[in-house]
Amino acid sequence: MPQPTDVFNSGGTLALNTMRNDALSYLDPAVLAGMDNLELVAKFIVEGFIIGLHRSPYHGFSSEFSSYRKYVEGDDPKFVDWRIFARTERFYIKEFEETTNLTCHIVLDASASMGFADEGGVSKLEYGRYLCAGLSYLMLRQRDSVSLATFSGGRHSFVPPSARSVQLNNILLRLAETKPGGTTDLGQALSGMAERIRGRSLIVVVSDFLSPMDEIKHILRHFRYRHHEVILFQALTRSEAEFPFQAPTCFKDMETGQEVFTEPAHIREAYLRLLGEHEDALLRQCSDLDVDFVRLGTDQNLGPALVAYLARRAAAV
16 A cells, blocks of 8 residues: 655765765765766665665565575675574575566656755755656666656657666756756646556656646546556655745745745645645545555655665566
């Protein structure tokens, strides 16, 4: 059942032991914002995440445990099961089998509203770029085929799916070129994606999902009708989620340009109520359709997003 999760300089080098000591810092968007090389961002996200899981049973994200066999000279010692050795004084190797490869389609909302950022923080689009870069790196590491689609105000961009090593560069170049602009056309963009995709796939959508619920409901049903697995990553800034404003403020719609000057105290209760109703409706739709939904703050590290992706991928194969 889907559950919401409330989870150096560019070109430089960093010692591996430093990464091991502070792996989680490389999932922090504030740290990633100091790097202007998306390939380094992607590698730091995934490698930091993997180092953070070094105590887990995973030996590789592209394989699953299958059986044991006796150790023979030349086998990699890291696959020796030392607990069995302690009981039997014999060496046994854990064997793994490759999982079924998937085609994963990443969709990034690049509308003007995604350009919003809290003071001193990263924008929703920047956060989305980091997430898409990390997921692409992880997917290709698993030998999955991955594509990237971005959309904003009727402008769509698409990198066709591929599992080749050059695909990461293709996706990162497109992400680097993506700028916020235009109005949100979530329903239209995702409907076009649904029609384009052939064969059962994993669909990953990164957006603030501040769109009409009827629009979101329609496209989720469309994806699930075609038997795709779906995971939604919602990126919101802390100020959007908590509305902490105190002084008289001019609020501007980043997509229409409309401005409203008001006392925040006069609208806070209504704003938070409407946002809560929208979030509750979105969660209900995801639950009813067996779609994973992960709520992420733009000041939150990317670990929960990668965990959620791995869980949904495991269910899809």
